[in-house]
Amino acid sequence: MATTTFSLAQLAEHSQKKDIYVAIHNKVYNVTSFIEEHPGGEEVLLDEAGKDATEAFEDIGHSDEAREILEKYYVAELDEASKKDVKKTPIARAPAASESSSTGSALRVVIPILAVLGYLAYKYTSAQRA
Numbered sequence: 001m002a003t004t005t006f007s008l009a010q011l012a013e014h015s016q017k018k019d020i021y022v023a024i025h026n027k028v029y030n031v032t033s034f035i036e037e038h039p040g041g042e043e044v045l046l047d048e049a050g051k052d053a054t055e056a057f058e059d060i061g062h063s064d065e066a067r068e069i070l071e072k073y074y075v076a077e078l079d080e081a082s083k084k085d086v087k088k089t090p091i092a093r094a095p096a097a098s099e100s101s102s103t104g105s106a107l108r109v110v111i112p113i114l115a116v117l118g119y120l121a122y123k124y125t126s127a128q129r130a
């Protein structure tokens with residue numbers, strides 16, 4: 001049997017009371033027929049409808065029995081790639097690093113020049129005195 005995969009976008013299409021899918025630990029479950037039986041109530045499941053409900057599910061500390069019930073409603077694997085796309089945020093690069101290194105290299109050139117000029121000035125003035 002070929003494995004069906006669901007993206008987060010596909011999962012989000014099933015968020016109505018008459019059509020509820022949730023993802024828990026990267027597996028997608030159709031819990032439409034379960035919501036009326038849920039000991040925790042319909043409301044909490046409706047809040048997680050069409051989403052990755054792993055955190056909500058684990059925060060409650062569901063029993064092994066709850067996990068077994070879940071297996072009956074399995075429909076597909078959650079597409080890992082679609083998850084990563086959502087989480088990917090551009091990292092702002094700090095320009096300060098390159099700026100400070102160029103300031104550093106400028107100083108490395110200027111300081112020896114000043115030292116040579118100082119030495120020559122000293123030599124010149126002492127030659128005048130002699």
Ligand code: HEM
Pocket residue numbers: 022029031034038039040041044045048053056057060061062063064065066067069070
């Ligand atoms: C979608 C799959 C879910 C299944 C199969 C499921 C199943 C169950 C079961 C069997 C119980 C009874 C206690 C236990 O055996 O642990 C329970 C309780 C509970 N569930 Fe879920 N649950 C699901 C999702 C959720 C989600 C997403 C939430 C979100 C917060 C939630 C919140 C609760 C709460 C608060 C209780 C405690 C009810 C009480 O003790 O008064 N459940 N659930």
